[in-house]
Amino acid sequence: MALRNIVTEGDDVLRKHAREVLEINDRIRDITEDMVQTMRAEHGLGLAAPQVGILRRIIVIEMDGQLYRLINPEIVETRGEQFEEEGCLSVPGMIGRVRRPQYVRIKGFSPEGNPVEYEGEGLLAVAFCHECDHLDGILFIDKAEQIHSADQAAEDEE
Ligand code: NI
Numbered sequence: 001m002a003l004r005n006i007v008t009e010g011d012d013v014l015r016k017h018a019r020e021v022l023e024i025n026d027r028i029r030d031i032t033e034d035m036v037q038t039m040r041a042e043h044g045l046g047l048a049a050p051q052v053g054i055l056r057r058i059i060v061i062e063m064d065g066q067l068y069r070l071i072n073p074e075i076v077e078t079r080g081e082q083f084e085e086e087g088c089l090s091v092p093g094m095i096g097r098v099r100r101p102q103y104v105r106i107k108g109f110s111p112e113g114n115p116v117e118y119e120g121e122g123l124l125a126v127a128f129c130h131e132c133d134h135l136d137g138i139l140f141i142d143k144a145e146q147i148h149s150a151d152q153a154a155e156d157e158e
Contacts, residue, residue: 001030001033001034001037002034002037003034003037003038003041004034004035004038004052004053005052005053006038006042006047006051006052006089006090007050007051007052007053007090008090008091008092009090009091009139009141011053013050013053013055014050014051014090014134014137014139015137016050016055016137017055017135017136017137018048018049018050018054018055018056018057018058018134018135018136018137019055019056019057020056020057020072021056021057021058021071021072021109024071024109024111024112024113028056028058028071028111029111031049031052031054031056031058032058032060032069032071032111033111034052035047035049035052035058035060036060036062036067036069038052039060039062039089040062042089044089045061045062045063045123045127046059046060046061046062046127046130046131047059047060047061047089047131048131048132048134048135049134049135050134050135050137051089051090051134057071057072057073057135058070058071059073059128059131059132059134059135060131061124061127061128061131063123063124063127064124068118069110069111070106070108070109070110070116070118071108071109071110071111072108072109073106073107073108073128073131073132073135074106074107074108074132075104075105075106075128075129075132076105076106076107076117077103077104077105078101078103078104078105078125079101079102079103080101080102080103081099081100081101081102082099082100082101082102082122082125082126083097083098083099083100084097084098084100084122084123084126085097086098086126086130086140086144087140087150088130088139088140088141090134090139091139091140091141093149093150093151094141094147094148094149094150095147095148095149095150096140096141096144096145096146096147096148097144097145097146098126098130098140098143098144098145099143100125100126100129100130101125101129102121102122102125103119103120103121103125104119104120104121104124104125104128104129105117105118105119105120106118106119106120106128106132
């Protein structure tokens with residue numbers, strides 16, 4: 001296992017379409033585990049493989065003590081709308097408000113190769129959408145309104 005470097009905005013890899021994983025093997029499992037360790041080390045809520053320079057369709061999210069690992073994730077249902085602030089480890093220091101569905105149902109495969117399906121509301125729904133966007137080369141700043149620096153937010157609250 002190894003921590004991976006997080007690619008930041010300006011690197012082309014974040015703008016490319018990630019390829020489907022055709023075979024879930026030890027290499028894919030190693031990448032997924034490295035992504036989990038890297039996400040935790042960076043105190044992120046989620047991470048997509050392009051953010052560590054790998055153009056494969058893999059995402060990880062950890063929220064409320066639950067770890068979600070999805071290979072070839074696909075959002076199959078959405079409902080409602082929310083408009084909340086989000087940030088991204090690949091766009092350090094920036095925050096913006098993005099319109100997202102309030103509810104998301106997502107399907108994919110576990111690192112063991114089993115089909116998995118999750119539902120998420122609120123922040124978890126945001127995370128599913130945000131990480132899947134990364135697989136299509138989309139960053140939250142492409143969709144965000146009221147983009148500002150995280151420092152500014154902290155100052156405003158003082
Ligand atoms: Ni992100």
